[in-house]
Amino acid sequence: MTNQNPTDRLRNQIKEVVEELHLSPSVYQILKYPKHTFSVSIPLEKDDGTVENFTGYRAVHSDLLGPGKGGIRFHPDVNQEEVIALSMWMTLKTAILKLPFGGAKGGIIVDPNKLSKRELQQLSRQYVQNIEPVIGPQKDIPAPDVNTDGRVMGWMMDEFFKLRGRNVPGFITGKPPVIGGSEGRVEATGHGVVVNILQAMNKLGMDKGDNKVAIQGFGNVGSVTAQTLYEKGLNVVAVADIDAMVYDEEGLNIPEMIDYAKENGSLKGYTSNENSNEIFEVDCDIFVPAALENQITEQTAPKLKASIVAEAANGPTSGEGDQILAEKGVFVIPDILCNAGGVMVSSFEWMQNDSHDHWAEEVVNDRLEKDMAKAFEEVFSMKEANNETMRHAAYYLAVKRLGDAMFARGWVD
Ligand SMILES: NC(=O)C1=CN([C@@H]2O[C@H](COP(=O)(O)OP(=O)(O)OC[C@H]3O[C@@H](n4cnc5c(N)ncnc54)[C@H](OP(=O)(O)O)[C@@H]3O)[C@@H](O)[C@H]2O)C=CC1
Numbered sequence: 287m288t289n290q291n292p293t294d295r296l297r298n299q300i301k302e303v304v305e306e307l308h309l310s311p312s313v314y315q316i317l318k319y320p321k322h323t324f325s326v327s328i329p330l331e332k333d334d335g336t337v338e339n340f341t342g343y344r345a346v347h348s349d350l351l352g353p354g355k356g357g358i359r360f361h362p363d364v365n366q367e368e369v370i371a372l373s374m375w376m377t378l379k380t381a382i383l384k385l386p387f388g389g390a391k392g393g394i395i396v397d398p399n400k401l402s403k404r405e406l407q408q409l410s411r412q413y414v415q416n417i418e419p420v421i422g423p424q425k426d427i428p429a430p431d432v433n434t435d436g437r438v439m440g441w442m443m444d445e446f447f448k449l450r451g452r453n454v455p456g457f458i459t460g461k462p463p464v465i466g467g468s469e470g471r472v473e474a475t476g477h478g479v480v481v482n483i484l485q486a487m488n489k490l491g492m493d494k495g496d497n498k499v500a501i502q503g504f505g506n507v508g509s510v511t512a513q514t515l516y517e518k519g520l521n522v523v524a525v526a527d528i529d530a531m532v533y534d535e536e537g538l539n540i541p542e543m544i545d546y547a548k549e550n551g552s553l554k555g556y557t558s559n560e561n562s563n564e565i566f567e568v569d570c571d572i573f574v575p576a577a578l579e580n581q582i583t584e585q586t587a588p589k590l591k592a593s594i595v596a597e598a599a600n601g602p603t604s605g606e607g608d609q610i611l612a613e614k615g616v617f618v619i620p621d622i623l624c625n626a627g628g629v630m631v632s633s634f635e636w637m638q639n640d641s642h643d644h645w646a647e648e649v650v651n652d653r654l655e656k657d658m659a660k661a662f663e664e665v666f667s668m669k670e671a672n673n674e675t676m677r678h679a680a681y682y683l684a685v686k687r688l689g690d691a692m693f694a695r696g697w698v699d
């Protein structure tokens with residue numbers, strides 16, 4: 287059964303692995319639903335004096351291995367099911383990486399481009415006021431996701447301090463370094479994606495110079511991935527944001543494109559643009575979805591020419607898309623491994639806050655590279671040992687760790 291929403295698909299994947307591992311069926315029952323989902327209504331006074339009500343969510347899927355951990359998304363398509371699926375992926379992600387966290391996620395249904403800076407700041411603060419009872423450095427720790435960044439984290443941190451009446455920097459990660467953020471967090475997800483791509487190329491005997499890369503999404507994760515691959519000498523031939531796709535078979539000038547997108551708000555108008563959906567048809571060896579869920583589907587998967595798909599986004603591949611990629615023999619680096627660099631450096635930030643320390647950027651990047659490469663090796667070895675896909679191997683490792691922890695804590699027999 288493939289035609290499912292992400293939460294149902296995730297549940298089925300977890301159930302399958304629980305059965306294969308002969309774990310107690312209770313493990314599946316515990317992982318089936320989030321521990322809690324908080325839904326909030328945020329009446330925001332707009333600049334023109336009118337009030338508009340926004341809906342927000344925060345879900346903690348699991349706090350078995352530590353406090354809930356996961357980003358906050360501002361997007362018009364946010365909904366409760368999506369937030370729950372994203373929180374479940376976080377539980378699996380932190381388990382694979384052996385981080386001291388569970389899984390959580392939050393979001394507000396809003397198009398931030400339609401708000402003024404004051405309105406956006408006010409909305410961010412009111413969201414924190416609403417979810418304050420369920421968050422904290424030992425409870426649930428937010429971070430950036432789609433359309434949120436260090437600036438939003440800074441506002442949220444300030445609001446949380448006011449509510450608690452004291453400094454609690456470890457309640458949020460991805461904040462600017464000047465107020466306790468970690469060096470390297472902005473780039474961490476993209477850097478982790480690149481570590482995974484290089485590991486995969488090495489396993490498949492692919493040479494850096496000969497291979498073409500196409501990237502969907504040119505926000506935080508997509509642009510850092512593009513820049514880092516460019517610096518390492520890979521040929522990034524196509525990049526798309528929501529408005530446009532830019533292609534050059536000789537390779538794109540990524541730094542120039544980043545400057546252009548910063549100045550103009552998008553890639554539209556940068557040389558001759560094509561429709562952003564054309565990205566799926568580009569001649570490439572490595573495809574990096576770095577936008578939203580359900581992009582590689584039964585419609586787009588057959589068009590992809592890549593032999594590696596590096597899932598920088600969360601849930602970019604639908605069930606049908608995944609099946610098609612498997613039939614085509616594509617090497618898929620699953621999201622819960624591929625994009626885990628962000629939460630890994632968030633864990634470094636949380637540790638630095640706890641010990642009032644500040645690590646140099648080289649220290650952060652060095653540890654990120656080593657730990658990501660180790661996680662890739664573990665998943666790859668599991669895949670090889672069981673003749674499985676990387677995704678199945680990743681689920682296997684994550685669910686096994688969660689099952690073992692439940693047993694150790696006396697939750698299951
Ligand atoms: N930020 C982080 O640390 C982490 C993020 N992730 C995941 O990575 C993904 C991207 O997040 P992030 O980079 O932070 O988000 P951003 O908001 O910074 O960027 C999202 C990008 O995706 C583009 N986009 C959206 N829809 C489409 C589409 N249909 N076609 C092409 N481009 C599209 C946006 O274009 P436009 O700007 O024009 O709308 C934008 O360039 C998400 O799945 C997120 O959950 C995972 C781990 C950590």
Ligand SMILES: O=C(O)CCC(=O)C(=O)O
Pocket residue numbers: 355356357358379427428429430431459460600625626628629630632
């Ligand atoms: O940095 C974090 O804590 C979470 C990042 C995130 O939301 C993700 O990995 O999807």
